[in-house]
Amino acid sequence: MLSRRMSLVVVGSIAFDAVKTPFGERDRMLGGSAVHFSLAASFFSDVRVVGSVGDDFGEQEYAVLRDRGVNTDDIEHVPGGKTFFWAGEYEWNLNIRHTLDTQLNVFGDFAPKLSEASKQADTLFLANIQPELQREVRAQCPGARLAALDSMNLWIETARDSLLRTIATVDMVLMNDDEVRMLTEQPTLVRGARELMELGPRMVVVKQGEYGASLFTEESFFSLPAYPLETVLDPTGAGDAFAGGLLGYIDAQGGADDETTLRRATTYGSAVASFWVEEFGCERAERLTREEIEERFEAFRRMTSVEGVPTA
Numbered sequence: 680m681l682s683r684r685m686s687l688v689v690v691g692s693i694a695f696d697a698v699k700t701p702f703g704e705r706d707r708m709l710g711g712s713a714v715h716f717s718l719a720a721s722f723f724s725d726v727r728v729v730g731s732v733g734d735d736f737g738e739q740e741y742a743v744l745r746d747r748g749v750n751t752d753d754i755e756h757v758p759g760g761k762t763f764f765w766a767g768e769y770e771w772n773l774n775i776r777h778t779l780d781t782q783l784n785v786f787g788d789f790a791p792k793l794s795e796a797s798k799q800a801d802t803l804f805l806a807n808i809q810p811e812l813q814r815e816v817r818a819q820c821p822g823a824r825l826a827a828l829d830s831m832n833l834w835i836e837t838a839r840d841s842l843l844r845t846i847a848t849v850d851m852v853l854m855n856d857d858e859v860r861m862l863t864e865q866p867t868l869v870r871g872a873r874e875l876m877e878l879g880p881r882m883v884v885v886k887q888g889e890y891g892a893s894l895f896t897e898e899s900f901f902s903l904p905a906y907p908l909e910t911v912l913d914p915t916g917a918g919d920a921f922a923g924g925l926l927g928y929i930d931a932q933g934g935a936d937d938e939t940t941l942r943r944a945t946t947y948g949s950a951v952a953s954f955w956v957e958e959f960g961c962e963r964a965e966r967l968t969r970e971e972i973e974e975r976f977e978a979f980r981r982m983t984s985v986e987g988v989p990t991a
């Protein structure tokens with residue numbers, strides 16, 4: 680049973696993406712970490728998105744978010760500006776991605792301004808932006824019961840100390856396995872996760888792409904494979920959709936972080952992400968239903984039982 684809907688705020692990129700995979704391509708589709716996250720989280724909780732866009736971001740794009748009930752009041756429209764643009768290409772091994780182009784545009788001068796409503800966030804997700812900006816947003820939401828962040832190799836390489844300081848201010852870190860190794864310089868994820876927790880966070884979630892995700896707390900460990908799909912068209916945004924499902928579920932549970940909630944949250948994150956990669960960008964999200972997510976959650980339950988296949 681879901682308890683009352685709380686409020687979940689995400690700050691991150693809002694983008695147009697050009698993506699090529701061995702199975703197709705798109706020249707210009709809606710993307711950005713905050714978009715993927717908020718659409719995924721909207722299946723569980725009330726979401727407010729904080730970001731900036733230019734004149735090229737029109738009603739059609741707003742509608743994708745609003746149709747899923749995402750609150751867009753804190754999207755800043757910069758007159759005369761252009762929305763962040765990212766182009767990437769995937770190899771046959773979809774775990775390998777090459778960035779072809781990054782045009783920061785309005786995102787280059789982004790200074791997140793949170794409305795009073797967003798400052799009241801119960802759950803806060805600092806998606807992949809400059810660690811300094813993440814810290815500023817964190818400071819604007821002192822009442823958040825659960826603050827989480829994501830990051831990427833760019834910031835590990837160029838703003839490592841700042842990122843470590845930001846990590847010290849959150850409860851949960853969600854990062855790719857390679858990034859955890861790169862940041863902590865530890866050879867195993869167990870040591871890497873422990874090192875991150877020593878900085879402050881109580882929880883570390885390691886995203887392992889096609890291989891699933893692992894959750895570390897001081898007392899426990901939980902790991903889940905990715906849902907076995909025959910066809911994957913485009914992995915873009917899967918990491919953010921995973922985070923959206925995970926934090927959306929936690930937020931809907933009143934911010935609970937007991938072991939059962941965390942395991943279920945990781946499973947919901949994995950279920951949502953599995954739909955994302957079946958089509959390009961966030962195209963699948965527009966037709967996705969909560970019932971479909973529940974079916975996949977149950978499939979995970981059957982798939983991962985070590986005591987034979989459960990009947991109910």
Ligand code: AMP
Binds near residue numbers: 693808919920
């Ligand atoms: P993911 O596949 O979950 O890592 O996220 C993909 C999204 O990240 C795409 O929709 C891009 O628009 C966005 N993105 C790519 N590069 C950056 C960057 N440097 N800063 C913020 N967002 C980015």
